[in-house]
Amino acid sequence: MSGKRRLVGAAAVGLGALGAGELIAASRGGSVLDGIGRLAADYAPVQVVEAMVAQGGAHDKELTRLGAAVSAVAEATALALLPPRLRTPAAAVLAAGTAATALRGANRSVAGAAGAVATAAVMRAGLRRPPADLGGVALWAAAGAGLFAAAETLVRREDRRYRERVRRVGPMGSHAPVPEDGFGAEPGLSPLITQASKFYVADVNSRPPRIEPEQWRLSISGKVAHPLRLSLPDLAEQAVEFDAVMVCVHNTAGSGRSGNARWFGVPLTALLDHAVPDSGATRLVSRAVDGYTISLPLAPLRTGEWPGYLVIGMNGEPLPPEHGFPARVFVPGIYGQYSGAKWITALELTDDSHVDYWWKRGWPADPLWVRPQARIDVASCGASGSGKCTVAGVAWAPPQGVSAVEIRVDETEWIPVELGAELAPSAWRRWRTVVDLPPGDHAIQARVTSRSGQIQDPVTRPPFPLGPGGLHTVTVTV
Ligand SMILES: Nc1nc2c(c(=O)[nH]1)N[C@H]1C(S)=C(S)[C@@H](COP(=O)(O)O)O[C@H]1N2
Numbered sequence: 500m501s502g503k504r505r506l507v508g509a510a511a512v513g514l515g516a517l518g519a520g521e522l523i524a525a526s527r528g529g530s531v532l533d534g535i536g537r538l539a540a541d542y543a544p545v546q547v548v549e550a551m552v553a554q555g556g557a558h559d560k561e562l563t564r565l566g567a568a569v570s571a572v573a574e575a576t577a578l579a580l581l582p583p584r585l586r587t588p589a590a591a592v593l594a595a596g597t598a599a600t601a602l603r604g605a606n607r608s609v610a611g612a613a614g615a616v617a618t619a620a621v622m623r624a625g626l627r628r629p630p631a632d633l634g635g636v637a638l639w640a641a642a643g644a645g646l647f648a649a650a651e652t653l654v655r656r657e658d659r660r661y662r663e664r665v666r667r668v669g670p671m672g673s674h675a676p677v678p679e680d681g682f683g684a685e686p687g688l689s690p691l692i693t694q695a696s697k698f699y700v701a702d703v704n705s706r707p708p709r710i711e712p713e714q715w716r717l718s719i720s721g722k723v724a725h726p727l728r729l730s731l732p733d734l735a736e737q738a739v740e741f742d743a744v745m746v747c748v749h750n751t752a753g754s755g756r757s758g759n760a761r762w763f764g765v766p767l768t769a770l771l772d773h774a775v776p777d778s779g780a781t782r783l784v785s786r787a788v789d790g791y792t793i794s795l796p797l798a799p800l801r802t803g804e805w806p807g808y809l810v811i812g813m814n815g816e817p818l819p820p821e822h823g824f825p826a827r828v829f830v831p832g833i834y835g836q837y838s839g840a841k842w843i844t845a846l847e848l849t850d851d852s853h854v855d856y857w858w859k860r861g862w863p864a865d866p867l868w869v870r871p872q873a874r875i876d877v878a879s880c881g882a883s884g885s886g887k888c889t890v891a892g893v894a895w896a897p898p899q900g901v902s903a904v905e906i907r908v909d910e911t912e913w914i915p916v917e918l919g920a921e922l923a924p925s926a927w928r929r930w931r932t933v934v935d936l937p938p939g940d941h942a943i944q945a946r947v948t949s950r951s952g953q954i955q956d957p958v959t960r961p962p963f964p965l966g967p968g969g970l971h972t973v974t975v976t977v
């Protein structure tokens with residue numbers, strides 16, 4: 500058999516084996532791909548992760564799964580290249596490694612690990628006599644695709660059932676109408692409140708973990724006088740509503756990794772008062788089912804100087820699975836990756852010896868505060884050849900609030916714009932203006948100033964390690 504043919508045959512075996520493994524994993528809510536994806540998220544060098552986030556945009560999860568599938572097929576091909584006597588030990592190493600990573604995935608499923616072992620076993624068996632002709636290759640590949648599709652159907656069905664259980668938890672918040680900001684519905688302009696289904700999703704998993712509402716309890720433990728265990732109804736009794744923008748540190752100028760919601764949560768000051776921290780407690784760690792931990796300094800949370808919440812609702816409903824059901828920590832004004840874990844199970848009071856998920860990756864230990872940003876959502880010029888252009892967008896500077904937004908055309912002087920009414924200082928604020936421009940192409944930029952006088956950083960900087968800088972620029976043609 501020619502070398503090239505052997506590799507194509509091995510790749511087809513890889514696909515078939517992965518499909519078999521994925522179906523076995525999916526039968527009990529697990530996934531081999533998610534396990535491999537999580538391995539990349541946890542161990543890839545920070546530069547690789549940053550490049551993936553920058554390239555992947557809103558499709559980073561799909562890209563991660565695709566990358567995982569490609570790597571599994573590559574493994575099968577690599578196995579085929581080994582001398583036959585080394586294939587079994589190599590397949591065993593692959594099985595063990597992938598099983599271990601499947602166990603780390605968000606759903607930490609034994610099924611994921613079983614799927615990984617099955618994948619390696621089918622690969623090993625298939626490579627004894629890899630398909631040599633087109634028909635054989637097509638058969639293996641088609642089997643892989645079919646098994647994948649079956650796995651996907653199972654996952655979707657289970658996901659629908661789970662969402663139904665989450666919905667049955669009932670309303671979380673008042674459902675009071677959101678106040679108007681005076682702008683109404685401007686076509687293309689972001690709404691004042693982002694729908695949960697349109698809200699950006701950022702985390703280290705390919706799929707959200709599933710947590711059963713009835714069984715879930717939040718424990719408050721560690722260096723406290725009164726450890727607590729609270730259910731969702733316990734928490735709902737003490738929760739209040741607040742409006743705030745959540746921003747990912749990867750939200751470079753103009754991108755969509757931010758959203759403004761009406762949250763429902765228990766002030767951390769209240770929870771900490773009940774638990775009574777010991778004098779040796781210096782940090783509050785949020786622990787999540789996906790193995791993610793974030794810690795924040797205790798003192799400013801205890802006094803309320805940093806207004807943190809244990810959040811259990813978003814826009815009147817329970818948190819959707821991808822946004823952290825049943826509970827997450829959120830401190831408005833701090834970037835998402837620092838301001839609290841989704842899917843949390845415990846708030847733990849510790850001393851400074853705790854090590855966080857992101858610190859290991861080279862991010863600073865102190866939480867990063869959101870750098871004020873303005874985004875241009877609309878830049879549209881009169882159709883009938885007129886130079887009147889409507890420019891509108893959103894801007895945020897949590898927790899102080901937005902005091903001004905300005906735009907400039909072709910890097911000339913800054914012009915103030917009209918601001919919508921403020922929902923809350925930590926929320927985003929809408930802005931708009933109309934400018935009259937001469938014919939030709941024009942570059943429009945926006946910047947925000949916070950109430951504490953901080954002007955948006957005009958210098959383009961990557962998110963790592965201190966948060967992104969730069970202005971959103973949009974080109975229009977009159
Ligand atoms: N458990 C857990 N919590 C997490 C993360 C994660 O990977 N795992 N990612 C954080 C990051 S980087 C951000 S920006 C926010 C995003 O929240 P969202 O997906 O609801 O927008 O969640 C944070 N909380």
Ligand SMILES: [Mo]
Nearest residue numbers: 701747748836
């Ligand atoms: Mo993030």
